[in-house]
Amino acid sequence: MTSVAATTDDHNTHHGPAKGLMRWVVTTNHKDIGSLYLWLAFIMFLAGGAMAMVIRAELFQPGLQFVRPEFFNQMTTLHGLVMVFGAVMPAWTGFANWLLPMMIGAPDMALPMMNNWSFWLLPFAFIMLVSTLFMEGGAPNFGWTFYAPLSTTYGPDSTDFFIFAIHLMGISSIMGAINVIVTILNMRAPGMTLLKMPLFVWTWLITAFLLIAVMPVLAGAVTMMLTDRNFGTSFFDAAGGGDPVMFQHVFWFFGHPEVYIMILPAFGVISQIVPTFARKPLFGYTSMVYAVGAIAFLSFAVWAHHMFTTGMPLAGELYFMYATVLIAVPTGVKIFNWAATMWKGSMTFETPMLFALAFIFLFTIGGFSGLMLGVGPADMQYHDTYFVVAHFHYVLVTGAVFALIAATYYWLPKFTGNMYSEKWGRIHFWLSTIAVNVLFFPQHFLGLAGMPRRIPDYALQFADFNMISSLGAFVFGASQLIFLCLVIHTIRGGSGKATDQVWEAAEGLEWTLPSPPPYHSFSTAPEVK
């Protein structure tokens, strides 16, 4: 911005980053901003993880051990909000920032200054959100879904700060998504037609569309909460003609596409990694693209399957049940395509591939338990039990988070120019994969036996499985510290230099750049055949 008068030639040379810490505050570079997103996500992942450890420590044994029930509720609420809005979403945006320009042959994102703005809103928003823990009356305690009237009539004072933290995150997400869409649609190198784009680019294009479509609806929901709390409106108050159930409709109209926002980029990552280590092109590329489109389309039309027990006309229950189960079709297409890609491939099992394989197996478990929950009459039994907790942790932890970890191992050598330690990568993989199943698999049984979620104490019959689950949680939490050390070790030299190609069979423009790539990825457009 400061050198607008400079000649255009200056902008074509590879000028480096500014010096000092201010570099990070004023940067408009997609790699700098990508790194900022990724580090914020990692910090929030550890913070949200610490909250999960509090939850599992409390649930280690029946009875109240460590925390008061009110604080337990604040932990479940903040754990969910921090992981969804602070860890998974920014991590994907971080990878989008790093990878999209490199994958489509662009120098940077299309709107680099807005890119900086969308990142820097997030730390402010999360400081605001986490600071509610120290406010009088405590942090929000109504669960990450903040249903009315728990959040309106009965919410603590700090709820108003929570509302505006959500607003800031929403502004950030919308600007980030606009940037992604414009970059993909407008910045592709000549010859990079839409159906030549890598699947990570495709999935992010559709994710960005979902974000722009639903984040404003979330903004509307929290705005109505704000006016119900402070200005006497009665959107969610039946005494004035409103309806608390309407809150759930508005929330889940956002909330269901939101879960696809977290998982679609994961599909993209797996579709990049599996072909590389199977040494075969992706099976059914076009069907993969259409499947992602179909999943995104359906995501707008299934929201009330989160509300089967809330109360809905029978026709509504039936429609939402059938539409929900329909999603299994395009999702199945993806799973089968990944399996077909590996069929008769020359497979090797480096750490990214291990995590990708774990993703395919474990995400499928989460998908199947989702089908069980999608069947309305059965959901009457499972609703609000630990079965639901097990289901969405299988799709979010062994789904989205495992894909994020796989992506880190896969592209970190490209980002840093250094190889990670394969030995420690494998240790991290086996510890995480075993522990995460010890953590979440028993929760299916707990839920089927009737243990409700968001409860700090439980009947004695649930004691054994809870103890096993907590032990798994502690090991899973600790093994992520290995991951942290491994990432830092790789950045600081790792175990040797990475080649430009990094992986023998990796395909895509990002591998044609040096490792680490230059500050501005492609200053002249590459040729795409």
Next chain:
Amino acid sequence: MSASSYYVPEKSYWPILGCVALVSMVVGFVNHLHGSALGGPIGLIGVALLAVMMFGWFGAVIKESMSGLYSDQMDRSFRMGMIWFIFSEVMFFAAFFGTLFYTRTYSVPWLGGAGNNAMTNVLLWPGFEAAWPLINMPNPEGFSVPKHVVSAWGLPAINTLLLLSSGVTLTWAHHALKKNHRGQLKLGLLATVVLGLIFLVVQVSEYGHAMHELNLKLSSGVYGSTFYMLTGFHGFHVTVGVIMLAVILLRCLKGHFTPENHFAFEAVAWYWHFVDVVWLGLFILVYWL
């Protein structure tokens, strides 16, 4: 600038200023709501900083554009960015229109016992009769009970005419700009700004009438809630639109824009037409039907 090389901007301080501005605004506002005397000033500082940020940021972009730094590709990026921003605004209003639809079609009739909800009516507020607009609330205690429904065929109809004509004058100005008729361009823009301002004045007097004579307030049950949220956010968007149109008018007076190159004009025009369309929805669904 050739098509094979890209323009990459330098570092910028405007975004971080924008963050500080937004955060002061919201922190100030919440503190104000919670009765702290500091809240108001902090919020106003935020608003001022945001104004400075926008002035500086847009100013810098205009300067870059005037010095010919932007390629066709940058122009397309800006256009796409604006279109998707307007789409996000459409979805924001969709949330409130959806609320209106849900309360009118479902929650109010259900409270009155429609469908299989006879017991809802009997158990919660027996005797409540569903109607829209909802004047007699299930439990009026603590709410301001309105006396009448806001009529569509008084000031709101005039406002509809005003906004529709402002769309026409803006299109006229756009055609004039493309043909390089600067006089008509300025006249058309001026007319649009004036029509927008008159709309706002009429809307304010309409609010005064609704609040004082009809006793319709935000706290008048779900009818008042949806009425003021929808028309209020629309009015806010009109205000923003008028400010943007005024900036474009000033830039025209300073000789900015050419028949080929006038992205900012078009972006503001799109925004204004969007605000128009939202008003039509409001007029039909909130005032009329």
